[in-house]
Amino acid sequence: MMSRGRLIVAVAAAVVLAMAGCGGADAPIQNSSSTRPSEASIKRAYTMKCSLCHGSDGKLMASKAPDLSQSTMDLESRIALITYGKGTMPPQKGILDAATIRGIAEYIETFRELK
Numbered sequence: 487m488m489s490r491g492r493l494i495v496a497v498a499a500a501v502v503l504a505m506a507g508c509g510g511a512d513a514p515i516q517n518s519s520s521t522r523p524s525e526a527s528i529k530r531a532y533t534m535k536c537s538l539c540h541g542s543d544g545k546l547m548a549s550k551a552p553d554l555s556q557s558t559m560d561l562e563s564r565i566a567l568i569t570y571g572k573g574t575m576p577p578q579k580g581i582l583d584a585a586t587i588r589g590i591a592e593y594i595e596t597f598r599e600l601k
């Protein structure tokens with residue numbers, strides 16, 4: 487049985503490793519700036535580019551868009567999907583910067599209502 491302190495250290499190390507993996511050389515998109523966009527600008531970008539089909543809470547399902555509150559897609563897949571688009575979902579590459587795309591991909595996870 488691990489002590490609580492050691493467990494936290496192990497979890498923190500795993501998080502650091504996971505984050506290091508995200509910035510790897512084979513990442514599909516490169517951050518042009520290291521500054522993270524503000525929460526407000528991420529929400530604004532979501533409203534402008536995504537809510538048309540997905541709604542402000544992810545549940546609109548217009549134009550055959552899936553309900554984001556039921557999505558189980560992982561973060562890297564969401565980033566790729568938002569960047570390159572799929573079917574009727576338009577690509578955001580060249581429209582939104584990589585940091586904003588990542589921010590939106592993280593933001594929409596707050597819509598999840600999975601049991």
Ligand code: HEC
Pocket residue numbers: 532535536537538539540548549550551552554556557558559564567568572573574575576578590591594
């Ligand atoms: C024109 C309508 C439309 C717009 C705008 C749109 N989407 Fe989509 N979205 C779709 C459709 C349709 C799919 C299903 C694609 C497929 O699998 O063929 C989808 C799929 C997704 C998925 C995958 C969900 C899953 O679990 O399969 C995510 C995540 C997503 N969209 C996020 C976004 C974000 C973030 C934006 C804004 C940058 C956005 N979408 C803009 C229509 C749209």
